[in-house]
Amino acid sequence: MQILEGYRVLDCSIAMAGPFAAQRLGDLGADVVKIEPVTGEWQRHASAGGARGNRINVSFLSLNRNKRSLAIDLKSAEGKAVLLRLVADADVFVQNYRPGVAKRLGVDYDTLAAINPRLVYVSMSGYGESGPYVDRPGQDLLLQGLSGAMLSTGRAGDPPQPAGQFLADAVTAYTAFEGVLAALLHRERTGEGQLVQVNMLDAVTTFQMQELSVHTVGGKPQTRSAEPHAHSFIRAPYGVFETADAFIVIAFASLAKFGALIGEPSFAGMDDETDSWAHRDAIFAATRARLKAKTTAEWLDILLPAGIWAGPVHGYADLLADPQVAHNGTFVEYDHSSEGRVKTPGFPIRFSKTPSSVARGAPQVGEHSREVLAEAGYDAAAIDALLTGGVVRQD
The missing domain is CATH 3.40.50.10540 (Crotonobetainyl-coa:carnitine coa-transferase; domain 1)
Structure with a gap:
């Protein structure tokens, strides 16, 4: 029943x-x-x-x-x-x-x-x-x-x-x-x-409970960045980046660890909360430049075992073929x-x-x-x- x-x-x-x-x-x-x-x-x-x-x-x-x-x-x-x-x-x-x-x-x-x-x-x-x-x-x-x-x-x-x-x-x-x-x-x-x-x-x-509360309670303006950041209230790097063969999504990465993995020395010593806001356009641009060097699969093999939140960008055909789906x-x-x-x-x-x-x-x-x-x-x-x-x- x-x-x-x-x-x-x-x-x-x-x-x-x-x-x-x-x-x-x-x-x-x-x-x-x-x-x-x-x-x-x-x-x-x-x-x-x-x-x-x-x-x-x-x-x-x-x-x-x-x-x-x-x-x-x-x-x-x-x-x-x-x-x-x-x-x-x-x-x-x-x-x-x-x-x-x-x-x-x-x-x-x-x-x-x-x-x-x-x-x-x-x-x-x-x-x-x-x-x-x-x-x-x-x-x-x-x-x-x-x-x-x-x-x-x-x-x-x-x-x-x-x-x-x-x-x-x-x-x-x-x-x-x-x-x-x-x-x-x-x-x-x-x-x-x-x-x-x-x-x-x-x-x-x-x-949009969380986003609007950040604005109404936290007093933060809804400000879009110069780079195509994926969310106006989330720290960098957060978005979709081109790789050598496709695209990859990166979210909430620890800047120092992430920078070492992708070969970006400017992220060393950055604070994940304050610097990720103050320099989010620069962080996005540097990430974009580095990730073009390898394929999506290669980056996932590097980033996921290190605990970096990353994933592919599927089209509908890819979604239908996904093993978890x-x-x-x-x-x-x-x-x-x-x-x-x-x-x-x-x-x-x-x-x-x-x-x-x-x-x-x-x-x-x-x-x-x-x-x-x-x-x-x-x-x-x-x-x-x-x-x-x-x-x-x-x-």
């Missing part, structure tokens, strides 16, 4: 943050029903990198495994009635509508809690449910820029550096996932459901009805008694509409009528 087996999640979210959070619940055994329009959720039609797949593009595929799909027209009275019927027996409801949309659709927390007081209702937004930015688009890159994160790396004078991942979306998904688990624990203790509100701005801001079982593989053999990152938490699993891949549009409606008490004739009337869709 899995940890969340027996719990029903209604996932009305779109794009990345909401679907990713709901997928994590499904990985732990929850019955996640994706409620999507009869035309299919937005992410089905928006590919990343042109990776469209056969019937399901990779973006949707990666965020919607372990879900069943009920394709329904929520703008119709019949469609809304179907959803409210499902809410009566649900444990979790997830939505990331723009603020105010849930109320207009009649699926806001107060309305659904009146039907099911035990419901854990998760409302996700870009900036919060109210305030001066409530109507702004909550897109990942916009939140990275607003949160201050882009000015913690890179060189002074260069443009701000965004992350190469949808960082704000992913952090928000993890935050919502934690919120659901905490609210379910509260419900197990008290019998009460509740409203859980998560916004991208707060999620990506609190993700293979040992950890970081990626999962499964067969999909239309996409064939699928390999994606799995669930990152290991449970000794209740492991995660992939029970099904991402669904086709409305693939499980009949199944879900039958479980909700609709008979075959009623389901046929909903399908014929275009209220629901089954692929």
Whole structure:
């Protein structure tokens, strides 16, 4: 038995943050029903990198495994009635509508809690449910820029550096996932459901807990250096350096020991805390010049046995071939009805008694509409009528 087996999640979210959070619940055994329009959720039609797949593009595929799909027209009275019927027996409801949309659709927390007081209702937004930015688009890159994160790396004078991942979306998904688990624990203790509100701005801001505390409590300015130091608040050498054949990462090296290993005499006698700040550009430049003399593998053979924190810079192909990744079982593989053999990152938490699993891949549009409606008490004739009337869709 899995940890969340027996719990029903209604996932009305779109794009990345909401679907990713709901997928994590499904990985732990929850019955996640994706409620999507009869035309299919937005992410089905928006590919990343042109990776469209056969019937399901990779973006949707990666965020919607372990879900069943009920394709329904929520703008119709019949469609809304179907959803409210499902809410009566649900444990979790997830939505990331723009603020105010849930109320207009009649699926806001107060309305659904009146039907099911035990419901854990998760409302996700870009900036919060109210305030001066409530109507702004909550897109990942916009939140990275607003949160201050882009000015913690890179060189002074260069443009701000965004992350190469949808960082704000992913952090928000993890935050919502934690919120659901905490609210379910509260419900197990008290019998009460509740409203859980998560916004991208707060999620990506609190993700920078240490950096912002250095600024707010320690009084240190967020100052980028002339060299491409990897973090504005970490001492040198700290960053990515070119080698004879590739790149290497160096972090928190003892200057005297490191200097002796790479043949840089100027590091001898330097204090790791004070000098590494006062001379961080010079330290970076000297390190860069020395590390070009050998290959990454040669440097790792020298530095790692000496206790220097160093590592390679992988591309995705290198990551997939990495022996530790293979040992950890970081990626999962499964067969999909239309996409064939699928390999994606799995669930990152290991449970000794209740492991995660992939029970099904991402669904086709409305693939499980009949199944879900039958479980909700609709008979075959009623389901046929909903399908014929275009209220629901089954692929």
